[in-house]
Amino acid sequence: MEPLQISVVGAGYWGKKVIREILNLAKTTGRVSLCSVVDNSPSVLEQCAKEFGPLTYHLNYRDLLSDPYVSAVHICSPNASHFEVASEFLRSKRDVLVEKPLALRTREANELVRLAQTNNRVLSTGHLHRFNNGVRELKRVVDSGVLGDTYYLRLRWTGLLPPQKERDVITDLGPHPFDICNDLLDLWPAKISCRSRGYRGQTSDEVAFITAEYVNGIVANIELSWLDYEKRREVTVVGSDAVATLDCLDQKLILQRPDGTESIPVVPSNTLGEEILHFAQCVEQKRRAVAYTNIADGTIGAGVVRLLEASKRSLYEDRNVQVKLPEALEIPAGEQTHRGFWKLGN
Numbered sequence: 512m513e514p515l516q517i518s519v520v521g522a523g524y525w526g527k528k529v530i531r532e533i534l535n536l537a538k539t540t541g542r543v544s545l546c547s548v549v550d551n552s553p554s555v556l557e558q559c560a561k562e563f564g565p566l567t568y569h570l571n572y573r574d575l576l577s578d579p580y581v582s583a584v585h586i587c588s589p590n591a592s593h594f595e596v597a598s599e600f601l602r603s604k605r606d607v608l609v610e611k612p613l614a615l616r617t618r619e620a621n622e623l624v625r626l627a628q629t630n631n632r633v634l635s636t637g638h639l640h641r642f643n644n645g646v647r648e649l650k651r652v653v654d655s656g657v658l659g660d661t662y663y664l665r666l667r668w669t670g671l672l673p674p675q676k677e678r679d680v681i682t683d684l685g686p687h688p689f690d691i692c693n694d695l696l697d698l699w700p701a702k703i704s705c706r707s708r709g710y711r712g713q714t715s716d717e718v719a720f721i722t723a724e725y726v727n728g729i730v731a732n733i734e735l736s737w738l739d740y741e742k743r744r745e746v747t748v749v750g751s752d753a754v755a756t757l758d759c760l761d762q763k764l765i766l767q768r769p770d771g772t773e774s775i776p777v778v779p780s781n782t783l784g785e786e787i788l789h790f791a792q793c794v795e796q797k798r799r800a801v802a803y804t805n806i807a808d809g810t811i812g813a814g815v816v817r818l819l820e821a822s823k824r825s826l827y828e829d830r831n832v833q834v835k836l837p838e839a840l841e842i843p844a845g846e847q848t849h850r851g852f853w854k855l856g857n
C-alpha cells in the first residue's frame with residue numbers, strides 16, 4: 512500500500528515534533544511519508560531546513576491547495592488559525608488532523624465536522640491521550656469495578672511558562688483533561704463552573720480551576736496552571752474502594768487500597784506516533800470504503816471545544832453553566848429518560 516502523504520502546517524514547537532515523528536514512522540512503518548512543510552515564518556523554515564535537510568518548504572499553506580501530491584495535512588499552527596486552515600483543506604477535499612483544540616468556538620468546530628461530512632473526508636483532533644497506554648489501563652481499571660463506585664476525578668495540568676500574550680490557559684491546557692474525562696467516563700458533563708486568574712502583568716488567564724459535574728453524580732476537578740514549578744499531567748480517580756493515580760507523562764499507574772499500594776504495569780506507548788498512524792489508517796479505510804472507527808474524531812474535538820467555551824462563559828458570567836447538547840446530538844426523549852446523559856456515539 513502507498514504511504515499516506517502528509518503535509519505539516521505550522522513548524523513551531525509542536526510542528527517540529529510532528530515532522531520528526533512522521534519522518535521516523537516513514538522509516539519504521541512505511542505507512543506515512545512527509546509531503547511538505549509550511550510555516551509563515553522564513554526563520555522557522557530556515558531552522559527546519561537545518562534540522563531536517565532538503566524537504567519541500569512553503570511559506571503559505573494556500574500553495575498546497577492546488578498541489579495534487581498533498582492528500583492529508585496535520586495542522587500545528589496556532590489555535591486561532593485552526594478553523595481557517597482546516598476549513599480550506601476540507602473544502603479542497605483533503606483529510607485533516609487538527610491539533611487541539613479543534614477550533615476556538617463551538618460553531619466553528621461544528622462547521623469543521625459538517626465540512627468533513629459533506630466532503631467525505633477524515634477529520635481528526637490531536638487528542639493525544641486517546642493513544643496513551645496509561646489512560647487505556649486506567650480506563651480498564653475504572654471499568655473493571657476495582658475502584659468501587661467512582662466518586663470524583665482530579666486532573667492537574669501544570670508547569671511553569673513565561674507570561675503568554677496571545678494564549679490563555681483554558682484554551683491551551685484544558686483540551687486534554689476534558690478529553691480524558693470523556694474517554695474514561697464515556698460522558699460529557701452537564702454543568703461547568705470555572706474560576707481563573709492572570710497574575711503577571713497584563714496577561715491573560717494563567718491559572719484556572721474548573722469543576723465539571725456529570726448527571727450520574729461524578730465530579731471532575733481540573734486544575735490548569737502556567738505558574739506552578741512542577742510539570743504535572745496527572746489524573747486521579749477516587750472511588751469507594753480504591754484510588755487510582757496516573758502520571759500521563761511517564762504512563763505510571765498506582766492503585767491505593769486501604770490495605771496498601773500497588774503499581775499497575777503499563778507498557779508506555781508512543782502517543783504521537785500512534786495518533787498519526789491511526790489517522791493514516793482511518794484515511795486508508797475510508798478510501799477503500801471499509802468501515803472504521805476514528806477514536807479521535809472531529810465530533811469529540813467539537814465536544815471538547817463546547818466545554819472550553821462553557822468554562823469561559825462560567826467565568827465571564829460568574830455562574831454555573833449548563834452544557835447544552837449540540838442539536839445534531841440531541842438524545843431522543845425516550846432514551847434520555849433511560850440513560851439521562853449525552854454519551855459518545857449518540
Ligand SMILES: NC(=O)c1ccc[n+]([C@@H]2O[C@H](COP(=O)([O-])OP(=O)(O)OC[C@H]3O[C@@H](n4cnc5c(N)ncnc54)[C@H](O)[C@@H]3O)[C@@H](O)[C@H]2O)c1
Binds near residue numbers: 552
Ligand atoms: N497535542 C499536544 O499535546 C500539543 C502540545 C503542544 C502544542 N499543541 C498544539 O500545537 C499547535 C501549535 O503549538 P506550538 O506550541 O507549536 O506553537 P508555536 O507558536 O511554537 O508554533 C506555531 C507555528 O505556526 C506558525 N504559523 C502561524 N500562523 C501560521 C499560518 N497561518 N500558516 C502556517 N504557519 C503558521 C508560526 O510561525 C509557528 O512557527 C497549537 O494548536 C497547540 O495547541 C499540541
